[in-house]
Amino acid sequence: MTLIQNARIFNGSKAPSFIGDIRLENGQISEISKQPLQPRAFEETVDATGLWAMPGFIDFHTHYDAEIEISPDLQESVRHGVTTITLGSCSLSLALGDPVDLADMFSRVEAIPRKSVLEILQSRKTWNSAEQYRNHLNDLPLGPNVTSFAGHSAIRTHVLGLERALSRRAKVSREELGRMNDHLEEALDNGFLGMSINTLVWDKMDGSRFRSRPLPSTFAPWSEYKFLNRTLRRRGKVFQGVPNVSTKVNVIMFLLETMGILRPALKTTVISLMDVKYDPHLYKVLSLMGRLTNTILKSDFRLQALPEPFDLYADGMDVVVFEEFAAGAAANHIEDEYERRRLVQNPEYRNWFRKQWTNWFLPRVFHRNFKETKIVEAPDPTLLGKSIDDVGRERGVDSVTAFLDLVAEYGNSIRWYTVMANHRREPLEKIVSLPDVLIGFSDAGAHLRGMAHYNFPLRMLKLVNDSHRDGRPFMSLEHAVHRLTGEIADWFGIDAGYLGVGRRADLVLVDPAKLDDSLARDVEAPMPFLDGFKRWVRRNDDTVKQVYINGRLAVKNGIPVPELGQKKGFGQFLGSQIGY
Structure with a gap:
């Protein structure tokens, strides 16, 4: 048992925060009180005076699919307060498929050494269905909780074979579409959030067989997506997509697909809304399109957005x-x-x-x-x-x-x-305030040498906290926490994102005095499980004091505990609770 005393408590909703105590017991929150709670015998007490207590953050766009197999602690996210992550983004998933095919799909796109990905899959992959994959994930000593999309590239390749999946000349039969849909239905039956696709042709294959061809998902006609989306729409699940961000034209197709006039809206989220340097007005156009889509077309559309500079x-x-x-x-x-x-x-x-x-x-x-x-x-x-x-x-x-x-x-x-992108403070504040935006798109676990957005939730809190410090608040702190926790959990339909009696005890203690420029400090961190390969990260161990997952201490004073990723009892697979 653990008693956290005298913290400023944000419960994950937009309700006012307050100073109080939280008791963790048997993996759950057993008490939350504005009045001091008396410590019990053998209960660990944590003096949280001056600290913020809030639900663990949710990172709904990662590419940890390979890393989780050899380092299930995923400590680079957990150390920053992330207690729930999502696999299977951008059409890429390891739930289905041949190890060589999957390594060729995954490695170049996500800038992860192919040799390492292939060795991981060839030595460890024993599953070949969504149900088996879910069971496999639950057998791992997970650090954070895990959710997943069904990846369209993986499904398409599993049904057609890689060569046909990478050809526009290949005619997909009705029977093959039905088999794709069967795999999607099985994934949804096992709690997957929905399906992810990719239409961006500069995401390329690795390996020697089909090197530099775009991913299998990009070769699908839009009719193939629409066929599978009927299942997502009927079951109330999520359609995650990567538009062709260079041309921007097919964003219109995503907007039309999510439309809810004379039919249920299709929950749709795409990457990404940014204030890009080369076009300072583009974010205004895209945000207006999102607003009109959700109001006039009765859609359920969300652009993903990072609350920090997008640097490389x-x-x-x-x-x-x-x-x-x-x-x-x-x-x-x-x-x-x-x-x-x-x-x-x-x-x-x-x-x-x-x-x-x-x-x-x-x-x-x-x-x-x-x-x-x-x-x-x-x-x-x-x-x-x-x-x-x-x-x-x-x-x-x-x-x-x-x-x-x-x-x-x-x-x-x-x-x-x-x-x-995101180099100007005022446009960035406008972007993260938009109702048609979800705060996320870290790509954690990918682009290991090029991008480092693992601590984006802390950057969001800093952005909002700085505005209060400067006397020009654009969002309440409670709303900022909600955008990183409860809002995401509600939209994706997962049991996370809130502090409440009887709920699973996933929470983080943050020192607001350390929401400072240290959040942007560059570190090249060796990855022992990838032969010492160094990835670019940002480390700010003074900011996150404690992280609890399932009531268990996962991070203490900014440092992951030795048991994380070694013993079970922290994270688990979280199934979607929306639709059926």
């Missing part, structure tokens, strides 16, 4: 945004770094790259402005701290030439940083 690190050309134009994708098609360096020395390639990089009529998400970069690692120390444009001016060449020269000279040893 890149090792040479090895970064996902280079997949959005053909010259960049051609370089990343080459696995061998030496061969890639030879390519960027080729005059014809350099001319092609320059034309595409500077062509403002090509669809884009990335700003492609080398003035907005900073070199952070390089064999030549005189380069550190400079932009790639600075290097070009010093060498008497344009910035594109300077970049290609640096890649030719140093390959992936030249590491650079840039901010792609």
Whole structure:
């Protein structure tokens, strides 16, 4: 038993917070009181004076599908107060399929070493259905609670075979559509949240068989999605999608699909609403479309949004945004770094790259402005701290030439940083306040060297807390907590997100005095289970004092406890409770 005393308690709703005590007993919250509770014999007491107690955060967009197999503690999220995560995003799931096929689908898209993913799956994958996968997850010593989508790429490949799944010429029979739907129904029967798809063609296959083809989900006609969506709509489940964010055009298809006129609305969430640097008005257009869709078309549509700057690190050309134009994708098609360096020395390639990089009529998400970069690692120390444009001016060449020269000279040893979106505070405050937004899209467990949004809930609390400190609050603190907890749980239909008597005791203690600039501190953390591979994270261990999952202490003073990921009794698979 644990008694948390004198905390400021946020219960996950928008109700006013208050100072009080919380008693944890047998995995549940047994008492919440505004009056002091008396400690019992053998009860651990925690003095939470000055701390905020709130439900554990929910991260509904991760790619921990492979990592959870070898490191089920998922401590990089848990240490930041996340107590529930979601697998199966962006059409990718490990519930169904051959290990080699799944590794080829998963690795390049999510920038995880294919060799490691393949070894994990070949040595551990004993399941091949949604039911078996759910049982398997519950057999693991999970750190956080786990939810999952059924991945459309995995289902399509399992039914058609990988070669046909990656062809637009392949005609899918009615019987094959029915088999896809059977797998989807089984997943929903086993508590999966819904289905995820991907229409973004710069998410590419890894491996040697079909390298650089887009994912299987992108080859499906829209009629295939619509057929499967009938099941989601009938059962009240969630349709998660990745639009073609470069062209933005097929966002309209998602909006029409969610429409609730003369039929039930289809719960739909897509990535992602940002204040992108290259187009400062785009977020206004997308947010207006979301509002009109939900009001006029009676939809249930949510854009995913991060409450922090969307920044990137890149090792040479090895970064996902280079997949959005053909010259960049051609370089990343080459696995061998030496061969890639030879390519960027080729005059014809350099001319092609320059034309595409500077062509403002090509669809884009990335700003492609080398003035907005900073070199952070390089064999030549005189380069550190400079932009790639600075290097070009010093060498008497344009910035594109300077970049290609640096890649030719140093390959992936030249590491650079840039901010792609959410760089302005006022637009960011507007985005996270929108009713048509869900706060999330961390991609935790993916883009290990390029993105680090594991602590996004704390960044949200800082954003709101700073506005109160500055005398210009745009949202109550209670509402901010609700957006990170109860609102997400309600929309996805999972038993999480609230503090209440009789509820599972998933909660976090946060020190508001440490919601400071340390939340943006960069750390390269070794991953022992991936042969010491280092991922970029942000560590702020002074901010999260305690994390409890199922009533058990999971993090103490910012450090995960040794039992996390080693013993069962913390997290569990949480099934969807909406629809049927």
